[in-house]
Amino acid sequence: MRYFLIGLFCLLPSLSFAAVAKDIADDPVLEARMIHLAEKVRCLVCQSEPVSTSHSEWSQDVRNIMREKMKEGATDQQILDMLVARFGKSVLYDPPVDNETAPLWGAPFVMLFFGGALLIYQLKKRRGKVVDATLTAQDEQRAADLLNEPSSKDHQA
Amino acid sequence: MMRFILPLVLFLILAVFLFKGLGRDTREVPSPLIGKAAPVFSLPTLNEPAKQFSPKEMLGRVWLLNVWASWCEACKDEHPVLMQFSSEKVLPIVGVDYKDKREDGIDTLKKAGDPYDQVISDADGKVGFDYGVYGVPETYVIDKTGIIRFKQIGPVTPENLRDKLMPLIAELQAK
Numbered sequence: 001m002r003y004f005l006i007g008l009f010c011l012l013p014s015l016s017f018a019a020v021a022k023d024i025a026d027d028p029v030l031e032a033r034m035i036h037l038a039e040k041v042r043c044l045v046c047q048s049e050p051v052s053t054s055h056s057e058w059s060q061d062v063r064n065i066m067r068e069k070m071k072e073g074a075t076d077q078q079i080l081d082m083l084v085a086r087f088g089k090s091v092l093y094d095p096p097v098d099n100e101t102a103p104l105w106g107a108p109f110v111m112l113f114f115g116g117a118l119l120i121y122q123l124k125k126r127r128g129k130v131v132d133a134t135l136t137a138q139d140e141q142r143a144a145d146l147l148n149e150p151s152s153k154d155h156q157a
Numbered sequence: 158m159m160r161f162i163l164p165l166v167l168f169l170i171l172a173v174f175l176f177k178g179l180g181r182d183t184r185e186v187p188s189p190l191i192g193k194a195a196p197v198f199s200l201p202t203l204n205e206p207a208k209q210f211s212p213k214e215m216l217g218r219v220w221l222l223n224v225w226a227s228w229c230e231a232c233k234d235e236h237p238v239l240m241q242f243s244s245e246k247v248l249p250i251v252g253v254d255y256k257d258k259r260e261d262g263i264d265t266l267k268k269a270g271d272p273y274d275q276v277i278s279d280a281d282g283k284v285g286f287d288y289g290v291y292g293v294p295e296t297y298v299i300d301k302t303g304i305i306r307f308k309q310i311g312p313v314t315p316e317n318l319r320d321k322l323m324p325l326i327a328e329l330q331a332k
């Protein structure tokens with residue numbers, strides 16, 4: 001009995017799929033095009049999910065509107081522009097480069113520039129500090145003695 | 158000394174940015190509709206489906222467009238605030254019953270009170286979509302020339318009514 005129940009519960013997910021299946025256009029080509037476009041659009045209700053996979057009612061509405069507009073012959077860009085006009089650029093997962101988003105796109109390069117400059121500066125400063133040590137005969141002898149100690153097995157005479 | 162101060166300063170700058178980010182509500186997307194003409198529409202009123210409402214009727218007045226629904230939980234929190242505000246008769250409030258069944262909308266207003274000068278029914282949510290609605294309640298301040306001046310996403314609270322909406326409304330009405 002218990003195993004029967006477990007089996008039954010395993011079948012539950014299939015029911016949820018049955019419910020989603022309604023939310024689909026009759027034309028598979030149009031549906032594929034819509035889903036492809038909806039992948040680029042953020043679900044504003046769930047934030048971290050694209051409209052293509054979101055189950056939120058808002059995303060369903062957006063998908064329906066996309067289907068409608070596509071049937072009316074709108075291009076993908078026209079549909080995206082329409083969404084941006086209503087909900088702002090943050091509906092796009094790939095925000096366009098413009099005056100507002102330029103700092104965001106430029107910041108990594110600015111940071112790379114300053115990081116690189118800092119690195120070069122530090123290296124130059126260090127070069128000035130490191131002096132080639134000149135060893136006296138005594139120092140050399142001491143070094144050789146240390147290296148020849150029996151414990152250092154990898155020493156080469 | 159510099160080698161200690163510099164990382165500390167950099168850390169503090171980063172900390173300030175991260176801390177500010179913590180306090181921000183990522184759901185609050187700045188609406189691109191601010192400063193633009195309120196989208197035109199014509200919808201039946203909730204109580205008399207034969208009667209139509211269009212934003213054109215409101216030209217010459219500063220007004221509020223409040224999007225709500227009977228199924229919306231946050232609207233229940235907002236409702237008493239609107240009731241109070243409406244009794245002060247500062248400006249006309251137009252309610253949009255968004256993606257709701259007509260009976261449910263009427264029923265809700267009967268039980269909880271009706272703060273609106275007019276209520277319209279946006280049963281399929283098309284007008285809501287044009288206004289960029291994605292989370293009810295949402296409230297728009299529209300000026301005398303029909304331009305959207307402010308959008309509140311989420312419930313209107315006594316605080317943001319006092320600090321944001323009222324000063325803006327007074328400013329727009331004086332124009």
